[in-house]
Amino acid sequence: MLEAIGASSIDELFDDIPEGVRLGRALELPEGKPETEVYDLLSALASRNAHAEAETSFLGAGMYDHYVPAIVDAITSRSEFLTPYTPYQPEISQGGLQVMFEFQTAMSELTGLPVSNAALYEGPSAVASAAYLAIGATGRTKLVTSRGVHPHSRESLVTYGAGFGSALVEVPLDGGVTDAAALAESIDDETAAVFLQQPNFLGAVEDIEALGAKAKEHGALVVVACDPMALSILRPPGECGADIAVGEGQPLGNRLDYGGPSFGFFCATEEHIRRMPGRIAGETTDVDGRRAFVLTLQTREQHIRREKATHNICTAQALNALAGIVHLAWLGKRGFRELGELLVRRTAYARGRLAAVDGVELLHDAPVVREFAVTLDAPVDQVLDRCAAEGIGAGYPLAREYPEHENGLLVAITERRSKQDIDRLADSLGRAVAELRGAKVAEGVAS
């Protein structure tokens, strides 16, 4: 091959690299290893993680341990879906493009908004992308968010906001839900968008329509970050006046994967279609009249529009969106609703069961779908350690992001957590709180 090139050595091919910027030594990385050794090394690392098969986990906070049906793995691991790239050549990418079209249809159904893109990276950055759209659409820069919006989303709004030049105003919660009066006061004619979450971070179902009304009066967009699984039973944001619905798609067909990859979704009203971020598949025909799908409205996108693009995103999460649509197809119209009902009922049971435990109180009594918050009468970190020792991941401690709830605990339920699991959680929490309270009292006496 070198002969065909007319070079005498491989090194000669690198002649254009100036001497001063050559590494001139080997990379200081271990030598390559055979497959079996790599497997063993990675397997050893994996074994040091307390995963949802090793413990009974009630962790949620935006990502949930749902059962991912086996056909999701079977379909997403097909080479035809796994190994192509973005469908720039539609004639040989009809499979992927059709998946996008089906995905968009499903997300549009879930959110009640007519336009969906073919996925973004994940949830919180999708929230920030909605801010970018709202700023462009309204020509305003002020953003108002409920404190019930996921802390990671609020923080992403601040991070991205440094580029947009936006200011973020945060509205407190009252009784677990967004303080409607405080929200109304924060919205004015400078407001580009109002951000709500459904259900909110503490699990409470918000009245989106009521909360969004003031935003409408002032011409601000209503952006709702939603849990797609909860949309099996909740009124879709599009029917509640939302202009944009975004969210974390992980509950649909995606594994926990310690936080990613999953997908973000982005749906909007028709008027925003030409400002949407990311890929969108559209239906068309070929020269012979055959039905076909194609990336559409590409003049929004960076590879065509460059600095005038509506977003910079290129590679997104096509394979994860495929997992989402396959999971939804597997659940089907009835199964999806039944799963939502199951979550509500088991969560109601869990909430009642925990509230009955001595030293555990509900943090709020607003309606919930699949997650709720309690306050413990003992240091939450120590309680979590004790429960973990009994093989239970009791939930998500709220203190870091909600210091006002020092011993608050967020508990999530999925179809994988049975009544027996919930009973074990209640018993374990009860024991831990009782002992730690006792210790606290004893400590108090001793001092």
Add this chain to the structure above:
Amino acid sequence: MSEKLTAAGPQLTETPMQRDRATTIFERSVEGRRAATLPEAGVDERPLDELIPKNLLRDRPAQLPEVSEPEIVRHYNRISRRNFDLDTGFYPLGSCTMKHNPRLNERVAALPGHARLHPAQEPNRAQGALELMWLLQRSLSEICGLPHVSLQPSAGSHGELAGLLLTRAYHADRGETRTKVLTPDTAHGTNPATVTMAGYEVVKLESDERGGIAIDDLRSKAGDDTACLMLTNPNTLGLFDQNIEEIASIVHDAGGTLYYDGANLNAIMGHSRPGDMGFDIVHVNLHKSFSQPHGGGGPGAGPIAASDRIEPFLPRPQVVRRESQNGGEPTFDLDYDRPKSIGRLRGFQGNFGVFVRSYAYILSLGGDGLQEASETAVLNANYLLARLREGQAATYVPVAFDRRPMHEFVLSGAPAKKDLGIKTLDIAKRLLDFGMHPPTVYFPLLVDEALMVEPTETETRETLDAFAEAIEAILAEAAEDPGVAQGAPYTTPVRRLDEVAANRNPVVRQPL
């Protein structure tokens, strides 16, 4: 040499795949059918509106399809065959580094300890995951020649946004306000799009006659208002900018930062490092150089490496190793205590599943293997270009800049358009009939009728030969009848599409 390559032409009757018209999963729905079986709730079956006020509940279920499991499997298998993929054939899509994806990486990513680990698990109970992330950070640091790494960004474009927000924070910390970002005319579209998102103004730099940055143009545009220069090196022409040291000093002297778009890192691993070239911030596309299945357009990940002066501003949280106080094993943690941090760019810790695959890849190849991968990628590109300099290709699709390329090269189809009457688009579409994915087309913008070819290191000489022969066959065919390429493709599941209608009247979901 193999037999002369041919592909079916216009006379072909409709193929079975073409006869099989597209049907969506929603159109396969029949009321009452289903796939899922769910567990019993096992608790009180209370009416939903006792638990949630009725006005907050859906009136009617989402109109999802009703299809049995065998029919779902059959549906997606059928439509999957309407995709072309890397496992099936050559995919020399320039700038995308379509290298083979070792399946070991999928296997280790699927281990329950990785796949079912909750991202909010307490760090002391996720030590394996945090150590893996830390090890990947160290590996990327060594490869990039920069001391600090954040794995958080989800893709290259996300890394670019991080890079400009870091630049903004860095300058703000020094009390400086800078408004402009320099990008060469060969830059990926993500670069200028990111500049706008990060609140800066794009200043375009011209290329010189060798395909690098025109130094005089850079000198005249770099100044007090320069925040950053974003650069890909080797650039999107596949050419290494030999003036990189001078470029770096011009930008640094003006007070700007230097951002490295890592899309082309696959050319130089083990030979040169962005940090040593003077870059302050680098993004690495794990889905390119570090072998991630491209998934039809993701997932990927875009970790960033940074210099000491940028480090205080890196996204939060950062994975850190804490040495034991009493001689025990070190532990790994998430550090949130970073007061100057630009903050979060996304939820949780990043695309961990992608990290597992890329770390497995790095372990498999090792330092020597990564260097060899780059060498073979460059060898393959140069060999393929040499082949394309023989015969008619040299005349009709000549290389845009007559220099030795690195891992990719750009041809110009301008002579083919002028003298044969076939555009680059026609060549690309005709390649589909040869069972190959076309190169990236019409990019970079400064090359007329561009074809950007990146073969990668995992292709054989025979595959490269076959591609050169296919190009030769297309050109020979066009010399006789340009209509063949102009009407291509003929054998794909659908033929050329009406994209104008799709844009004018967008149908982006199925009416139900």
